[in-house]
Amino acid sequence: MKRKQRRLVLIGVAGVILFSAVGLMLVAFQDNIVFFNSPSDVVANGVAPDKRIRLGGLVQEGSVERVGDTTVKFAVTDTASRIPVVYTGLLPDLFREGQGVVTEGKLGADGIFVADTVLAKHDENYMPREVADALKEQGHWMAEDQTQ
């Protein structure tokens, strides 16, 4: 093989790999990106059924209710709106009423959010940033919310 041909092979292989990688990413971006919504976003804009979203806010005081052994119902609120959530599984250590939480799942036709993942804070002082921002948008952000 001549020098020129060898270079062509190299460029060709590199090009194929680059295009495949970009193609894979574009397809994956279409299917696998999850948008973050606050309860107010969901109420205002709605969510297409079967579209996975993240719903974040505070666990409403007095809303946590255990159904059966490992299923729990609660409401996520940003103080302006609230969305009821149902989740089956173990809750994180720091899941508590009045604390920040991010849930991931799909909104059912009945308006109840079916979560398959619940993420709570890693420690006492940490509020999920998305939640903090969502609360600020509603003008209800207080530093006390974080620590209490």
Add this chain to the structure above:
Amino acid sequence: MIPEIGHYALVLALTMALVQSVLPLWGARRGDAGLMATGASTAYAQLLLVLVAFLALTTAYLQSDFSVLNVVQNSHSAKPLLYKITGVWGNHEGSMVLWVLILVFFGALVAIFGGNLPEGLRATVLSVQAWTTAVFLLFILATSNPFVRLSEAPIEGTDLNPILQDPGLAFHPPLLYAGYVGFSVAFSFAVAALIEGRVDAAWARWVRPWTLAAWCFLTLGIALGSYWAYYELGWGGWWFWDPVENASFLPWLSGTALLHSAIVMEKRNALKVWTVLLAILTFSLSLLGTFLVRSGVLTSVHAFATDPTRGVFILLILVFAVGGALALFAWRASSLQSGGLFAPISREGALVLNNLLLSAACGVVLIGTLYPLALEAVTGQKISVGAPFFDATFAPIMVPLLLAVPFGPMLAWKRGDLYAASQRLFAAAAIALVCMIALYAVVSGGPVLAPFGIGLGVWLILGAISEITFRSKLFSGPLSTGLRRAAGLPRAAWGTMLAHAGVGVTVIGIVAVTAYEREEIVSMKPGDTLDIGGYELTLDGFAPREGPNYSDTVGIFTVRRGGAEIGRLEPARRVYVATGMPTTETGIRTQGLSQLYVSLGDAGSEGAMAVRAYYKPLVTLIWLGPLVMVIGGVVSLTDRRLRVGAPRRAKASEKPIQPAPAE
């Protein structure tokens, strides 16, 4: 007094770094041996000074000196000794001191072992190394001083974040940092090469062991971090594609590419420009990782710092280092003589394919990690890019790479014979295929791709072994001579074999757990029994238990198999006294290579408790694989050409700076 000494030592170290940034480089430009020689002394001085600072901080922790803010925020007098020590780097300020300590340690190593380098190159490398050190010392002193005193010392500290109080975490950050920072040596060599306008095989022979050592540390650090997340977080996951995990994985991917391209450069004097670029990119990704983790851009367990000035400072470092190095590269790369081209089917060609695929994988992970940040900055829209994205992009890129790995070492340099290589790998391929079919026939359920994944792992392991058997002609002639020949192979060949087999081991572990694990979430009362993966777990009851700075509620499970008792599992709900923070302590029992994994959830009604139990087949392979890879790396580091070659070149370098010819 001691904290002030530590603070002062950091300031002195900064001045040393500034001196070292200029004098050796200047000496190298002017050919002044005296100026060049200062580099080594200042490198040792920096190591000593930063060590003093680090020990001062450690002392403050050991003495629970609550007049130091950093100690108050991250320690508690009742904390066990081990966590008083690890608490030093369990926070932003202390971890940056550790970062710089490792950086100056590597700088001093270059000064010690660089005696046989051309003087000008060594001086330039030390200067470049000092740039990084100076900038990070400045960062610590300006924004993250760990020695800040409080005018009124509280009686008790607020304790270290409980999930960080764990033996796995004692060694995770130092190893990870040794990996990150180890790549700084390759970076300094690359920048020095660009300044000098010359790279050759000797340069690559120098860079490779440093890269390999850093790669070993990083591999261990990532594996340990993964195991820590697995048993500490209680979710049973070992990799979450969390941005912080990705931040450590990115330099690993490009570092792995660098290791391989440096081989081509060392043996064949080709791919020079690419290798230099990879060296720059790898350390840049290490810096990016530090930025992502330390800036508070990401919310995660690792993000100690949320002070925006720190983020901006690290971003400036990043722009300065990466931008500067890449600009230098753009300006000077054309002055590096490019090596010859080679046939696509050859050892070089295989290594180029490895590099292309690893770079593509690295790029995909990088974009997946940064895209949400960029999108939020531009449009304000918040998204998360999680595991499904990475599964859909990373895996398809890795599969061809893994399929190709066994072919690489079988191909000759310059021009390989793919047909002959295939023949040598026939046995490995046949056995892997049989494994696949057998698994498909025997195991019902699980994804269809799982047998393929396991077969891929078997192929990698056997392919790696085939190389040794082929090169030593193990089975032709008497076995004893074959074995002697195998033992006489270069250690680098054994290192390659182990590293590649380690990848296969990891692949098998990952596939087995992903496809065949069993999970049960149930509510259990004392006396209840749960069947999982062929084991019976009986909850005997709950017992309180007191630790030094926490109290546990332990669930006591008896594990039986076929009615016979084989052991106990004791997962716990733990509450830390100082913070009142609850955590989950998992109960794990290793059975062969598989594990039973139990964690406790919330208390339910009537003395019941939610229990999450997993049977994880072959899960330990996920971490044994990296261990095998690292052993391969270490074996390769002891290769004759690195042990014996070095002194021989030292004699050669008495003659004026004449680079050793390529092998």
